[in-house]
Amino acid sequence: MRKVLSVALAIALIAILLFGVADLPTFGNAENPSNNEVSYRYLEKGVEETGAVNVVAGIILDYRAFDTFGEATVLFTALITVIAVLRRDEDE
Amino acid sequence: MNKIHKEAERSEILTEVGKVIIPFIQIFAIYVILNGHLSPGGGFAGGTILGASMILHRLIFGWDNLISRLTYDRVMKWMCASLLIYGALKGYSFLTGGMHLEVWDVPLGTPGKLLSGGFILPLNIAVGIIVSITVYVFFKLFYEGTI
């Protein structure tokens, strides 16, 4: 009974989301709203301002290095949390 | 209830094959990290490969905690030092740029060579060390049940 209900709920959710996908702009179009002036600026001035040939590495380690710092902190915090959960004190 | 399972016996085939294969995996991981600004790859992918080689080392050679070189204390010191080095390097360029001070800046060099790009190479190495140690300590904790 629960399996039938969960499959029906998932199908309803997928149908609603697929109605949204039908209104998206075409895949691979150069006139997408997501290709705005930010990516053009990163591609044109990326090599002379950062010195990295790989533009993605120049973005995550020079333009937006603070986000990578926050993500390294998330890794460290998850490590500390797992150690704190799995620690076992020496009982008698 | 100290360990969830028993450690396997020492096996000759695994030891000999491990001595040959583990250096190759580590050299490939160091190549991917150091060429992060010239070709696809970078700190995260290279760090995962290095962590996989450390897991293999622990599985083959770790039957006695005294012989293994990757004990818990040493590994945690490397990780904390690496995170602090990342924070210091990033904080230096962040604060001197934000307050418009005119202090010494890292020279950029010519694009296409190994030593170019300012701070990108040390930051890649720091991120690689952090990711590899995280992957290794997750495996070590789940394998032994406790610290």
Added chain:
Amino acid sequence: MEHLLANYYETGAIILFGVGFVTLLAHGNLIKKIIGMNIMDTAVFLFFIAKGYIAGNEAPIIRSVKSASGYVNPVPTALMLTGIVVAVSITAFALALTIRVYEKYGTVDLNEIIKMGGE
């Protein structure tokens, strides 16, 4: 309908999201629920990175001087690297909690834990 088949990456990502959602709801085993959550995370990453593709261009590694309109959009790839790391951390934390639940109740099935519950 043809529009759904022209955007095949986004359609595939949403169907994968639905598969992960059913896996999260329909099974009673705790480990399968965690696997379902991981599948849903991967589906979201695929959907987001597929938005940056431009047809006919090449990967954003600048070797020879070309105009800026000959490369793929690099910004979604750079944003999703952080997301992948967060997904790995959440999976590891959920598995650590499952170990604690197993040590206390002796089983990993959610229905039996609810019947035993209240301890």
